[in-house]
Amino acid sequence: MDQIAIGKFISECRKEKHLTQAQLAERLGVTDRAVSKWETGRSMPDASIMLELCEQIGITVNDLLNARRIDMENYREMAEKTLLEMREREEQSARAMLRLEIVIGIICTVCFLTMFLMAVMLDSLPLWARILMGSIAWIQFIIGMGYSMKIEVEAGYYECPNCGERYVPGYWKAFLAPHIGRSRRMRCPHCNKRGYHKKVLSKEKE
Numbered sequence: 001m002d003q004i005a006i007g008k009f010i011s012e013c014r015k016e017k018h019l020t021q022a023q024l025a026e027r028l029g030v031t032d033r034a035v036s037k038w039e040t041g042r043s044m045p046d047a048s049i050m051l052e053l054c055e056q057i058g059i060t061v062n063d064l065l066n067a068r069r070i071d072m073e074n075y076r077e078m079a080e081k082t083l084l085e086m087r088e089r090e091e092q093s094a095r096a097m098l099r100l101e102i103v104i105g106i107i108c109t110v111c112f113l114t115m116f117l118m119a120v121m122l123d124s125l126p127l128w129a130r131i132l133m134g135s136i137a138w139i140q141f142i143i144g145m146g147y148s149m150k151i152e153v154e155a156g157y158y159e160c161p162n163c164g165e166r167y168v169p170g171y172w173k174a175f176l177a178p179h180i181g182r183s184r185r186m187r188c189p190h191c192n193k194r195g196y197h198k199k200v201l202s203k204e205k206e
C-alpha cells in the first residue's frame, strides 16, 4: 500500500469536490492537521473514519486503497487478464512436465534395455553379477516409470467426455486405469460415469 499515492489521491478527490482541507476536516469531525497528514502520506485515515471520508470525497474504500478510481468495467477487465495469464502459466508448466515425462520414459527404457541385454549376454561374468545387473535394470525401470507416471497424473487435468468436468485423479486410481496414449478409462468424480478421460492442460475451457 503506497501511502504517498493514497494521500495524493485523497487530495485530488477533495479538490474535485471543491472542498478545502478545513471544510473536509469539519465534515469528518477531525482537525485539518489530520487531513493534511493523510494527504502528505504521513498517516492513514483510521478504519473508523475511512468510510465517511470516502463518501465525502465520492470514492469507494477500494478506490482509496488502490489510490485510483476502479470502475467495475476496469475491474472486470483486470480480473479477466489476470485469469488468462494464470491459465497460460499453468498450461506452460503442464506442457513442460509432460515433455519431462517422455524424456524420463526414454532414458529409463534405454537404461533398462542396455543393462538387461548386458546381463543376458555377458556370460563371462559370474552369475551373481549378472543377476544383480538384471535386478538393477528392473528396479530402475520400475522406479523411473512410476515417477514419470506421477508426472503425467499431476500435470494438467483429465477431462470427462460426458459432463466436461476437469480434475486431477488420485495417483493409484490413474495408475491402475487402462489407457490409450494419455487417455485413461476412469470414473468421473462429478457425474460418476466411466469413460476415457483425455489429458488437458488447464482447468478452464477456452
Ligand SMILES: [Zn+2]
Pocket: 160, 161, 162, 163, 164, 165, 188, 189, 190, 191, 192, 193
Ligand atoms: Zn463426468
